[in-house]
Amino acid sequence: MISLTDSQKIGMGLTGFGVFFLFFGMILFFDKALLAIGNILFVAGLAFVIGLERTFRFFFQKHKIKATGFFLGGVFVVLIGWPIIGVLLEIYGFFLLFRGFFPVVVGFIRRIPVLGSILNLPFISAVKQNNVF
Numbered sequence: 031m032i033s034l035t036d037s038q039k040i041g042m043g044l045t046g047f048g049v050f051f052l053f054f055g056m057i058l059f060f061d062k063a064l065l066a067i068g069n070i071l072f073v074a075g076l077a078f079v080i081g082l083e084r085t086f087r088f089f090f091q092k093h094k095i096k097a098t099g100f101f102l103g104g105v106f107v108v109l110i111g112w113p114i115i116g117v118l119l120e121i122y123g124f125f126l127l128f129r130g131f132f133p134v135v136v137g138f139i140r141r142i143p144v145l146g147s148i149l150n151l152p153f154i155s156a157v158k159q160n161n162v163f
Contacts (some may be wrong), residue, residue, distance in 0.1 A: 041078025048072030060113035069105045069120070089127075097126030 055064030071156030078084040101123025108116030140146040
């Protein structure tokens with residue numbers, strides 16, 4: 031089992047609440063306040079989990095500047111009051127930032143009993159073989 035420090039536990043909680051508020055804000059027709067709270071909690075939680083210095087290094091790598099611009103620009107657009115455009119920018123930036131992690135996540139999900147059998151279905155397996163992710 032992985033042992034977490036107290037600040038990492040707080041970060042996991044903040045990130046979880048951030049994802050919850052983002053999801054809930056989208057369900058409630060892109061509520062500006064919930065999306066703004068979710069964005070702030072998600073970014074703060076990420077900083078707590080991996081540390082402030084590593085967070086800055088992750089976001090401001092030379093090859094991730096475009097992705098960071100879209101993600102943080104989307105956060106800013108949500109905060110100034112245009113939630114739909116902001117969420118679209120965030121999703122695009124999130125995909126660009128974390129696209130290197132998607133194969134790892136898919137590999138992890140393949141080990142889960144029910145979800146792994148779903149991912150091994152022929153038409154879903156073909157998507158993976160064509161290197162979509």
